[in-house]
Amino acid sequence: MLTRIDHIGIACFDLDKTVEFYRATYGFEVFHSEVNEEQGVREAMLKINETSDGGASYLQLLEPTREDSAVGKWLAKNGEGVHHIAFGTADVDGDSEAIRGKGVRVLYDEPRKGSMGSRITFLHPKDCHGVLTELVTAAPPSETDH
């Protein structure tokens, strides 16, 4: 069951400048940053609020590490903006299989590594009214290293 807006993924050309925009304009601070080589992104997570399911909602700022990554190609086509939205669940495996069973294309056979030790998958935007949609199960707190 999807129980929160986990994050909004925002693609940008320059992560440092974009982080500075969010800090200077709104006071949002970087909670965590990492490079995800599999996804081909350098990213910063800005924690905005905690959520009623015991999780939190973040902005995820994404700069591609290579032009041929999914985010790199998306940026070249669309320019900066909202790249995807993500819902949090305690069971990304079960939920993604259930959603696949409803005829929505799930992009990975098995969930992959996301931010902060999470496990993630994506749903095809053409099956989701134009919205690239991610499902996330956060790492247990003890495994979170930020």
Add this chain to the structure above:
Amino acid sequence: MLTRIDHIGIACFDLDKTVEFYRATYGFEVFHSEVNEEQGVREAMLKINETSDGGASYLQLLEPTREDSAVGKWLAKNGEGVHHIAFGTADVDGDSEAIRGKGVRVLYDEPRKGSMGSRITFLHPKDCHGVLTELVTAAPPSETDH
């Protein structure tokens, strides 16, 4: 101060079909629906979670009521997808003035009527790294009629 992700605004061609997609795929239900003639949209709010500031996070599904509305023009250019993101604040007037003072263009001179009796304004996407950004102050609970 911005204290939550209030909603993600998603533009769609057919509100009823899109509501049904979110219900059938994820189990999300309509919390509130209304027509906002000033904005030129028919909309449905799907409540996803409550937030640590006493508010909530929603998906806001938007179908234009006229082609020349902002959302209608955006849809004709971009197709379905994420139209804007919104942050919640207790003081949309003060925050929008402070942000205007930092050189970010605020689209309204004064906040206007948003969903569920809220007061809203928008920041220019070109000043926000490509993200059309809304600021929202929710109506006091007694004034919310959903």
